[in-house]
Amino acid sequence: MKRFEDLFAPHMDAAYNLARWLTGNDSAARDVVQESALRAFRFLHRFTDGNAKAWFLTIVRNESYTWLKASAGHHWVAIGDELPEDDAALSHGQTPELLAIHTENAMLVQQALCALPPIFREVIILKELEDMPYKDIALVADIPIGTVMSRLARARAMLKLELLKLHDHE
Amino acid sequence: MIMNELDCTACQMLVHGYLDKELDTVMAARVAGHLAVCANCARLHDQARRLKVSVKRHAPYYSAPVSLTANLFAPVAPQTRAVERWRKWFAPVFSATALALAVMLYVVTPASEQPLMDEAVSSHVRSLMGEHLNDVVSSDRHTVKPWFTGKLDFSPPVFDYSAQGFPLLGGRLDYLQHQTTAALSYGRAKHIINVFILPTQEADKPLQSQMVRGFNVVFWQENHMQFVLVSDLEKSELEAFSQLLKNGA
Numbered sequence: 001m002k003r004f005e006d007l008f009a010p011h012m013d014a015a016y017n018l019a020r021w022l023t024g025n026d027s028a029a030r031d032v033v034q035e036s037a038l039r040a041f042r043f044l045h046r047f048t049d050g051n052a053k054a055w056f057l058t059i060v061r062n063e064s065y066t067w068l069k070a071s072a073g074h075h076w077v078a079i080g081d082e083l084p085e086d087d088a089a090l091s092h093g094q095t096p097e098l099l100a101i102h103t104e105n106a107m108l109v110q111q112a113l114c115a116l117p118p119i120f121r122e123v124i125i126l127k128e129l130e131d132m133p134y135k136d137i138a139l140v141a142d143i144p145i146g147t148v149m150s151r152l153a154r155a156r157a158m159l160k161l162e163l164l165k166l167h168d169h170e
Numbered sequence: 171m172i173m174n175e176l177d178c179t180a181c182q183m184l185v186h187g188y189l190d191k192e193l194d195t196v197m198a199a200r201v202a203g204h205l206a207v208c209a210n211c212a213r214l215h216d217q218a219r220r221l222k223v224s225v226k227r228h229a230p231y232y233s234a235p236v237s238l239t240a241n242l243f244a245p246v247a248p249q250t251r252a253v254e255r256w257r258k259w260f261a262p263v264f265s266a267t268a269l270a271l272a273v274m275l276y277v278v279t280p281a282s283e284q285p286l287m288d289e290a291v292s293s294h295v296r297s298l299m300g301e302h303l304n305d306v307v308s309s310d311r312h313t314v315k316p317w318f319t320g321k322l323d324f325s326p327p328v329f330d331y332s333a334q335g336f337p338l339l340g341g342r343l344d345y346l347q348h349q350t351t352a353a354l355s356y357g358r359a360k361h362i363i364n365v366f367i368l369p370t371q372e373a374d375k376p377l378q379s380q381m382v383r384g385f386n387v388v389f390w391q392e393n394h395m396q397f398v399l400v401s402d403l404e405k406s407e408l409e410a411f412s413q414l415l416k417n418g419a
Contacts, residue, residue, distance in 0.1 A: 009243050016234035027404060030238050031381050037242050070295070070384035071402060099217060103224035113229055127190060128225040134192050153186045156221050 004041055007052040014053060014130055015060045021125045022064035022118050023071075032067055036060045054136040061122065061140055068118065102163045112162035120155035127152060176204040178211055185215045189222060283389060286398060289346045291382045293353070294364045294400035297342075303355050303362070304340030314341045318352055324395065326352040326367040329418045336363070336411050346398075356411070363401040363411060370396045377412055379405060388412045 008015075015036060019029035036059045040047075047055055102108050113121055122141060126132045138145040176184070181204045187193045188201045205212045297303050306317040315328040321343055330338040336356045344353040344366060351368040375391040386408045388399040397415065401408050 005243050009239070012234040012239045012242070013231075016238065017232045020232040026235075028384070029232070030235070031384065033234065033238060034242065035381070067384040100220065103220050104228075106228035109224055109228040110230065113225070124225060125229075128222060129229060129231050134187075134190070149187045149190075149192065150183055152190070153183050156186065156218050159221055159225075160217060 004044055007044075007047070008037065008040055008056050011053045011056050015056060017129060018057055018060050018122065018125060019064050021113075021121060022061070023067055024114065028067055028071070032060060032063045036063045039063070051136060051139070054132070054139040057126075057130075057140045058142070061142075065118070099160060099163060102166065108163060108166050111166055112159055115162045116155065116158055120151070120158055123148065123151050124155050124159065176200050178204075178208060181205070181208070181211045182214055185211065185218060189215070189219055286347055286396070287380070287382050287387050287389065290364070290366050290398040290400050291385050291387060293344055293346060293366070294385065297344075297353070297355070297364055298362060303342070305342035307340040309338045309340075311338060314338065314354070317341060318343075322350055322352055324369045326354070326395070327415075327418065328354060329415075331356065331411070331414055331418070334414055336414065358401070358403055358407065358411070361401055361403040363399060363403060363408065365415065366396075366398040366400070368396050370394055372396075377409070377416065379409055379412075381405075390416065392416065 012033070015033050016029055019032040019036075020026065023029050023032060036056065039059050040056055102112075113124065116124070119141070123137060126137045126140060132140070134148040135145055137148050141148070141151070143151060181201060184193065184197065184201050185205070188198055193201065205215055306314055308314050309330055309332065311328045311330050315326075318326060318328070318341065328338070328341065332338070336358050339355040339357050339362075341352060341354045344351040346366060346368055349368050351366050354365040354367070356363040356365065370391055371394065372391060374393070375389075377388060377390040379386060379388040381387070382400075385400050385402055386405045388397075388408055390397050390412070397412075399408060399412055399415075403411075
């Protein structure tokens with residue numbers, strides 16, 4: 001009874017924040033969190049103990065992707081794992097001054113984050129905004145723990161490129 | 171010391187674990203050692219650190235709206251004795267709030283209609299995927315309604331609601347629950363609403379809405395017809411439109 005509330009009420013902000021970043025809109029994020037709470041409630045018996053936050057965010061993430069796929073319809077949104085490797089992105093190191101300026105521009109930072117494919121956006125949100133350790137990110141993002149660092153490395157390289165791209169278009 | 175040397179490729183990956191404090195002390199020392207002597211890696215390290223700080227500082231953190239948490243973990247309303255007794259019985263199993271949630275999401279839609287809703291949502295998605303939204307494209311109900319005649323063994327209500335902001339786009343035949351179904355499409359700004367109408371032997375049922383796979387769905391039964399509306403439109407707008415249909419029909 002109380003167990004459900006005790007376990008998950010403390011993580012509603014994290015749940016909504018993740019859903020909001022993944023779906024990109026408020027009403028979808030609300031629906032995703034409601035649906036996730038229902039699922040958590042129904043499958044509470046499967047949660048023995050451990051990390052309630054990671055467990056709940058895993059559900060929220062799955063629901064967010066379900067929503068993304070459904071809402072995309074025929075405009076299929078790339079979830080991100082089919083993108084070609086781009087090693088140039090990892091070592092791309094020009095224009096450090098511009099980067100320095102752009103990382104101070106809140107609007108550009110937000111825009112660049114939104115431009116990332118969800119599987120890269122989510123690791124950055126979980127790391128920087130939730131401050132989760134790699135082992136929990138691995139659970140939520142459903143990847144081996146050994147992959148979290150490389151996923152973050154690519155995500156940050158892409159974020160950097162997006163920030164520089166935004167400048168080009170101004 | 172040779173064994174401790176990192177190459178730049180490895181370092182450019184490990185630098186992220188280093189920044190996130192996820193490396194063990196030995197590995198962290200090796201990364202620090204490499205950064206001290208390699209200007210290129212040191213610069214990339216600096217950029218990654220700057221990005222981290224920048225996201226922490228500038229990316230908005232979206233806290234859960236109060237109305238959402240209040241919905242899910244509602245404080246229990248003033249209690250009568252009966253409720254108190256009831257709670258005593260059920261408290262070990264469900265909290266009243268969790269029950270409220272379950273009731274809201276489960277009971278509102280009896281299981282018998284669930285397959286129909288699922289099918290309707292799938293059909294809605296299919297109608298948007300292909301070019302097969304409408305068999306008869308017209309905003310004139312006097313064109314759309316006769317088109318159905320002879321194709322259906324019932325007569326679906328067809329009205330245009332352009333004046334209210336829901337223009338009739340057209341109609342097509344669909345097939346739900348093993349029955350030929352009338353599907354009308356309406357527009358609302360850039361949203362499409364599919365209205366499925368099929369005959370039923372059952373008695374009238376009041377309007378109810380729910381979310382299925384991210385879509386809002388409104389359902390009711392009236393005059394031996396089942397109405398299912400599916401759209402990505404906001405719930406409140408879809409419900410308002412449902413009221414229009416109900417009254418117009």
